[in-house]
Amino acid sequence: MSVRAAWSLAAHSRFAEGHGGESERKSAEFRFYEELNDFLAPERRKTAFPVPIDRGRSVKDAFESVGVPHTEVDLVLVDGVSVAFEHVLRGAERVAVYPVFERFDIAPVLHLRPLPLRNPRFVLDCHLGKLARHLRMAGFDSLWEPDYDDAEIVALSVAQKRVVLTRDKGLLKRRAVQRGHFVRETESEKQFREVISAFQLERLLKPFTRCRMCNSPLRDVSKECVRGRVPEEVWKEHAAYTECPDCGRIFWPGTHYKRLLRLLKRVAE
Numbered sequence: 001m002s003v004r005a006a007w008s009l010a011a012h013s014r015f016a017e018g019h020g021g022e023s024e025r026k027s028a029e030f031r032f033y034e035e036l037n038d039f040l041a042p043e044r045r046k047t048a049f050p051v052p053i054d055r056g057r058s059v060k061d062a063f064e065s066v067g068v069p070h071t072e073v074d075l076v077l078v079d080g081v082s083v084a085f086e087h088v089l090r091g092a093e094r095v096a097v098y099p100v101f102e103r104f105d106i107a108p109v110l111h112l113r114p115l116p117l118r119n120p121r122f123v124l125d126c127h128l129g130k131l132a133r134h135l136r137m138a139g140f141d142s143l144w145e146p147d148y149d150d151a152e153i154v155a156l157s158v159a160q161k162r163v164v165l166t167r168d169k170g171l172l173k174r175r176a177v178q179r180g181h182f183v184r185e186t187e188s189e190k191q192f193r194e195v196i197s198a199f200q201l202e203r204l205l206k207p208f209t210r211c212r213m214c215n216s217p218l219r220d221v222s223k224e225c226v227r228g229r230v231p232e233e234v235w236k237e238h239a240a241y242t243e244c245p246d247c248g249r250i251f252w253p254g255t256h257y258k259r260l261l262r263l264l265k266r267v268a269e
C-alpha cells in the first residue's frame with residue numbers, strides 16, 4: 001500500500017466514522033498556509049482540520065465555508081495534485097490551500113489566479129476613500145465613490161477587469177469577482193503600503209499623474225495658463241503645474257505633495 005493510500009484510509013477512518021445511516025458525515029482535511037490563516041477561527045490556524053463534504057462539494061465552496069475568500073487563493077493541492085476551484089471533493093482527501101505567491105515561481109503547478117496585471121486597476125469599497133486617493137496620487141487608476149453598493153463594485157470589477165479592494169470578506173466571496181484583495185490594515189497609509197506590496201507595484205508608481213479627487217489623468221499646463229487661477233504667492237513660487245481635465249483643479253508641488261512623496265519613497269525602498 002502506498003503512503004498516500006495509507007494516509008487516505010487513516011483520514012477516512014478519522015473523519016468519516018460510522019457507516020450508513022444518518023451518522024455518516026464525510027470530511028476532507030484542510031490546511032491553510034501563510035496569511036490565509038488570518039481568515040480562520042483561531043483554533044483552526046496553522047493546523048489541519050476537517051471540513052464537512054457530505055455528498056460532494058467543490059473545493060472552493062468548502063474553503064469559503066470556513067471563511068477564506070477565493071480571491072485570496074492561488075493554489076489548491078488535493079492529495080498533492082493541483083486542482084481547479086470546481087474540483088469536487090468526495091471525502092477523506094487531504095487539501096492544502098495556498099495564498100497568492102508573491103516572490104517566487106512555483107510553476108508548473110496550476111495557478112488559480114491570472115498572471116499579475118501590467119497596469120493594475122482598482123475599484124474600492126465605500127469605506128476606503130482615503131486609500132483610493134493615495135492610489136490615485138501614486139498614478140493607479142482607482143474607482144471609488146462614497147455610495148457604491150456591492151453590486152456596482154462587482155459589475156465594475158468584471159466589466160473593466162478591476163481588482164476589488166475591500167475589508168468586506170463577503171464581497172470577495174461573490175462568484176463573479178475574479179480579482180480582489182482583502183485589505184488587512186485599517187490606517188490609510190499602511191493600507192497603501194500593503195496594496196503596493198501585495199501587487200508588487202513598486203516599479204509602476206507614477207506619482208502625481210492622476211487627479212486624486214476624480215481619478216482622471218492629469219495634463220501639464222504652463223505657468224502662464226494658471227495665472228489668476230492659483231493664489232498669487234503660489235504662482236510666484238512654483239514653475240510646474242498640472243491640471244485635471246474633468247474637475248479643472250490645478251496641482252502644484254505643495255505640502256500635500258511632499259507628504260505623499262515621502263510615503264512613496266518609503267514604499268519604493
Ligand SMILES: [Zn+2]
Nearest residue numbers: 211214244247
Ligand atoms: Zn479631477
